[in-house]
Amino acid sequence: MTERGKKIEENIQTILKNNNPLIVPIKQPRFGNGEGKIEICDSVRAKDIYILSDVGNYSTTYPLPGGIVNHYSPDDHFRDIQRAIIAMRNHANKITVIMPLLYSSRQHRRKNRESLDCASALQELNSFYGVNSIITIDVHDTNITNALPLNSFENIYPTGLILKSFLKNELKNIDLNNLIIISPDTGAVERARFYSSVFKSPLGIFYKQRDYNVVGGKNEIISHDYAGPDVSGKDAIVVDDMISSGDSSIDVAEQLTNMGVKNIYFIITFPLFVNGITKFQEKYKEGKFTKLYTTNFTYIPEEYKNEPWIEIVDGNELLARIITTLNKNESIASLIDEKSEVASHVDEMRLLLRKK
Numbered sequence: 001m002t003e004r005g006k007k008i009e010e011n012i013q014t015i016l017k018n019n020n021p022l023i024v025p026i027k028q029p030r031f032g033n034g035e036g037k038i039e040i041c042d043s044v045r046a047k048d049i050y051i052l053s054d055v056g057n058y059s060t061t062y063p064l065p066g067g068i069v070n071h072y073s074p075d076d077h078f079r080d081i082q083r084a085i086i087a088m089r090n091h092a093n094k095i096t097v098i099m100p101l102l103y104s105s106r107q108h109r110r111k112n113r114e115s116l117d118c119a120s121a122l123q124e125l126n127s128f129y130g131v132n133s134i135i136t137i138d139v140h141d142t143n144i145t146n147a148l149p150l151n152s153f154e155n156i157y158p159t160g161l162i163l164k165s166f167l168k169n170e171l172k173n174i175d176l177n178n179l180i181i182i183s184p185d186t187g188a189v190e191r192a193r194f195y196s197s198v199f200k201s202p203l204g205i206f207y208k209q210r211d212y213n214v215v216g217g218k219n220e221i222i223s224h225d226y227a228g229p230d231v232s233g234k235d236a237i238v239v240d241d242m243i244s245s246g247d248s249s250i251d252v253a254e255q256l257t258n259m260g261v262k263n264i265y266f267i268i269t270f271p272l273f274v275n276g277i278t279k280f281q282e283k284y285k286e287g288k289f290t291k292l293y294t295t296n297f298t299y300i301p302e303e304y305k306n307e308p309w310i311e312i313v314d315g316n317e318l319l320a321r322i323i324t325t326l327n328k329n330e331s332i333a334s335l336i337d338e339k340s341e342v343a344s345h346v347d348e349m350r351l352l353l354r355k356k
Contacts, residue, residue, distance in 0.1 A: 004296075004316060005052060011320030024049070026084070034064045038083040049092040050323050053081050056101045056272065056298035078103045078121060085129045096133040096326060097125060098319065100297035101270050105140040119147035126151050135322060137297050137315070138241045138269040141187070156322065156335055158295055158315060159194065162267055165313045166293050167346070173290075174235040174263060176346070180204055180228075182238045184252045192239045195267075198346050199237075204228025206252055224251050232260030242270035250279050253289045266292040277304055284309040 009022045025041040055077040064070050081097060088095075104117035125131040126148055133152035139145075145153050179201040183192035185208045196203040206224040236256055243249055243266075253264050271294040273280075283289060284307075294300075295315045305312060318335070325332050 004054070007316045008052070008320045008323070011317045012324055015320060015324050026087075028080070030062050032065060034062065034070065036062065036080070036083065038080060038087050040084070040087045043091075044088045045091045046093045048094045048096070048327055049088060050096045050098055050326075051081055051084055052098045052319070053077050054101065054298055055099055055103045056270065059299055059301070074103055081125075082129060085125075085131065089130060094132045095130065096135060097131050098135040098322070100137040100315070100319070102136040102139050102144070105136075105144065118144055122147045122153065133326070137295075138191075140241055142190075154332065154336060156318070156332075157194075158269055158297070158313070158318065159198075161315060161318055162269075162293055162295065162313050163198070163346070165311065166265070166267065169311065170265065170291070174265075176201075178234050180231055180234045180236050180261075182206070182228075182231075182236050182252065182256065184224075184238055184240050184248055188240045191241065195237060195239050200346075202229045204231060204236075206255075208248065224248065224255060226255065226259070231256060234261055235263045235265070236261045237265045237267055239267050241268070242272055243268050244272050245275045246273060246277075246279055250283055250288070253283060257288050264289040266294075268292060268294045270295070270298045271300060271304075271310075272298070273304070277307065280309065281307070 005023050012022060013019050024044060027039040027041060028036060029039070030036050055074040057077065058071045058073070060072040060077075061069050062072070062076075070076075081099075085095060085097075102118065103121050107115065107117040110116045122134060122144070125134060133154065134148070135154050135156065137156050137158055139155045142155060145155070147153075176199065179199055181192050181196040181199060181201050181203050183189045183203065183205045185206060189205060192203055192205070195201075205227050207227060208224060209222040238249065238252055238256075240249070249266060249268075253266075256264055266289060271292070280292070289309070291309050291311055293311045293313065295313050297315045300312065304310060322332060322335060325335070
C-alpha cells in the first residue's frame with residue numbers, strides 16, 4: 001500500500017491545502033522462519049489513525065527458509081493490521097481501519113460446519129483490538145453489518161465515481177433510452193437495482209444453477225437462467241461487486257450476445273482475476289463484450305492495465321475525501337448515499353444528448 005498511501009496523502013494535502021506529512025513510517029521486519037512484526041517509527045500519541053490495507057494485494061512478498069518467497073494472502077494482510085494496532089494501542093486517540101476489499105467478505109454467513117471469518121474478524125477488531133470504526137467499499141453482502149450492531153461500520157459505494165467515468169467515455173457509444181441493467185446472479189440484484197433506478201432502465205437477472213458437490217473448493221455453476229425483459233437490440237450493463245475466476249461473467253456475456261445485445265459493458269468494483277485474464281482477452285477479441293469498467297481499490301497487475309478492454313477508475317481521491325471528512329468529525333452521509341447525485345448526472349447527460 002506504499003504507493004497508494006502516497007497518492008492518498010497527496011490528495012489529502014490538496015484538499016487541506018498544506019504539505020504536512022501524514023504517513024506514519026513503519027518497519028516490517030521478519031525473523032528467519034517468516035514470523036513478522038511491525039514497529040511504529042514515529043509518535044502517534046493523541047492522533048487519529050487511519051490504517052489502510054489492501055487485503056487483496058498478492059504482489060507483496062516476504063522470505064521463508066530455503067529461499068522460498070511467500071506472497072501475501074488476505075490472512076497475512078489482516079495479521080499486519082492487527083500488528084499495527086497492537087504496536088500503537090493506548091497511544092492513538094482513535095483508530096479507523098479502511099479495507100476497501102473487506103477481509104473474507106465472501107465468508108459472511110455460515111451454511112454448514114464452517115468458519116465465519118468475516119464476522120468474527122470484524123468483532124475481533126472492534127472488541128479486542130479497540131478499533132473505533134471500520135470502512136469498506138462495496139461490501140459483498142451488506143448483512144455483514146449485523147456483526148457490529150452497536151459500532152461504526154461504513155460501506156461506501158463507488159457508483160458515482162465509476163459512472164462518471166463510464167458516461168464520459170461511452171456516452172457517444174450507447175443509447176441511454178435503449179439500455180438494460182443486468183444482475184449476473186441474485187446476489188447482485190440490489191446493486192443492479194440501484195443502476196436501474198438511476199438510469200431509469202429495465203432490469204434483467206440471471207439465476208445460477210449450481211452443482212452442490214464441491215469441486216476445487218467451490219460449487220460449479222451448471223447453468224445461468226435469464227429472467228427479465230427482452231434484451232434484443234439493447235446495450236447492456238452487467239453490474240457486480242467482484243470478478244473472481246470470471247467464468248460466470250463470461251458465460252453471461254455469451255448468453256447476452258446470443259440473445260441479441262448490441263454492446264455489453266461490465267461494471268465491477270474488484271477485479272480479482274484469480275485465474276488470470278486470458279479468457280477475457282479471448283472473448284473481447286471475439287466481440288463478446290465491449291469494455292470492463294473497474295477500480296483500483298484492490299491490486300491489479302501492471303500488465304493488465306494496458307489491456308484495451310479494461311478501464312480502471314482511480315479511487316484514491318474518494319478514500320482521501322473519506323479520511324478528511326472523518327478527521328473533521330463531519331458526516332460522510334453524502335459519500336454513502338449518492339443516488340440523487342448520480343441520477344442527476346445521468347439526467348444531465350441524457351439532456352445533453354437531446355440537445356445534440
